[in-house]
Amino acid sequence: MPNVKFYKNEDLPLEMHKVRIVQKLHLVPIERRLEALKDAGFNTYGLSTNDVFLDMLTDSGTNAMSDNQLAAMMKADDAYAGSQSFVRMKQAVEDVLGKQYLLPVHQGRAAENVLVRTFAKPGDIIPMNYHFTTFLAHTLEVGANIVEILHDDAFQTTSTNPFKGNIDIDKLVKFIEETGVDKIPFIRMEASTNLIGGQPFSIANMMDVRRVADKYGLLLVLDASLLGENAYLVKQREEKWKENTLGDIIKMMTGLADIVYFSARKLSSSRGGGICTNRHELHQKMEVIIPLFEGFLTYGGMSVREIEAIAVGLYETLDETMISQSPTFIKYLVENAESKGVPMVTPPGVLGAHINAAKFCDHLDPSEYPAASLGAAVYLCGGIRGMERGVMSSVRDENGVEIPSDVELLRLAVPRRVFTLSQMNYIVDRLEWLHDNRKLIGGLRWVYEPRVLRFFLGKMEPTSNWPHRLMEKFREDFGDSL
Ligand code: F0G
DSSP, X not given: OOOOOOTTOOOOOOOOSOOOSOOOOOOOOHHHHHHHHHHTTTOGGGOOGGGXXXXXXXXXXXXXXXXXXXXXXXXXXXXXXXXXXXXXXXXXXXXXXXXXXXXXXSSHHHHHHHHHHHHOOTXXXXXXXXXXXXXXXXXXXXXXXXXXXXXXXXXXXXXXXTTTTOBOXXXXXXXXXXXXXXXXXXXXXXXXXXXXXXXXXXXXXHHHHHHHHHHHTOOEEEEOTTHHHHHHHXXXXXXXXTTSOHHHHHHHHHHHOSEEEEEHHHHTSSSOEEEEESOHHHHHHHHTTHHHHTOSTTXXXXXXXXXXXXXXXXXXXXXXHHHTHHHHHHHHHHXXXXXXXXXXXXXXXXXXXXXXXXXXXXXXXXXXXXXXXXXXXXXXXXXXXXXXXXXXXXXXXXXXXXXXXXXXXXEEEOOTTTSOHHHHXXXXXXXXXXXXXXXXXXXXXXXXXXXXXXXXXXXXXXXXXXXXXXXXHHHHHHTTOO
């Protein structure tokens, strides 16, 4: 965040970039939005961008790229093997993440597949701060499972805890003692813990986890997809690191991990991924799987142009004005929505603003998928596409019974340098209206529920004609407004 003070001390996030290429947006009338929702099976993944005004589904592959990234894409070296583009990415990984060996993969979940296939066996349990959807799915596919070891207050949506992503060390030790190291392939830490509202962990906590890993001879794996933001929040919130650069903080965190993997769709505002380590034997163990699923070792399923963009994007992760843009916009959105009574996850995290759907829709039963219902309602009233991060994004137990979600959230992603401040104000306006009319929001039920990662392709339907009633109320209050 640049140090620019306003005359009247207003707390505004100031953009430190200018916009030189724009994409026109369309806000279709609410009647069309209702039709689009029906076609989408009331699942925001099913919407076409032609019907979406503000696309806040994800930051994955949707961050704005820089002029330097686009320029680098023009000099890409197209070769199946030995491409110089890969040499540049490898150098950037070494410079920024401090790891010498790099395996390229087509995106973050491909890295998860490689890791789980290499290190986990049926019956294993992987301890972590919190799961990510695709990591969990890959783990279950090989017959292993995960355990989440956060502090008890991590699921309190309204909180002042600056590091809700911290692992509870006592619980971790207890888990290892009870389970036995033979059943634990590695400990996983996820930077800016996505599913609990983009909440970071502290370096002090990661150091403690490292000590435990050393004591028991376990590997520590870092999911660095949202590492830049975690580093930014460490600088903001962890006294000891206030004066350090983002580069120092990032290197400190990656240095504590044996293996670091990332989705480049997030980390470097491009499209691809990687797994890196300084341990040759670990690199060799994973290497054999790359040609099977990803491609040759110097492209891993990525286009060489994207590889060039990753290299430049990794260096740009060290630029605080770039990394702070999304978190400061999120903070603005969260604080303004909260001031209008909308229940938001606090402290504001990264990736997006998270709405506590369980509270927003406290008249709905958890079995009616409150966060998915809220996602449909937010789209209907504002053309704003968010993503359900609650029970719909999770899994059923072995008897087919829904497991209550730890948190029931609707995430409104704020990709880097994509939206303007007046668009944030529009979102706050529509959220306030919807909150005032929240009792009109009804539930959803499955029409089609896929076996794996059901939230991507699943289809739902409303349990009553509430979407229609919500639309009528919108027309009553907003007249002929879009
Ligand atoms: N790890 C984390 C922490 C992520 O947030 C993601 C993706 C992945 C791994 C998987 O990476 O998509 O490149 O395969 N998160 C996106 C999201 C999908 O919208 O939060 P991927």
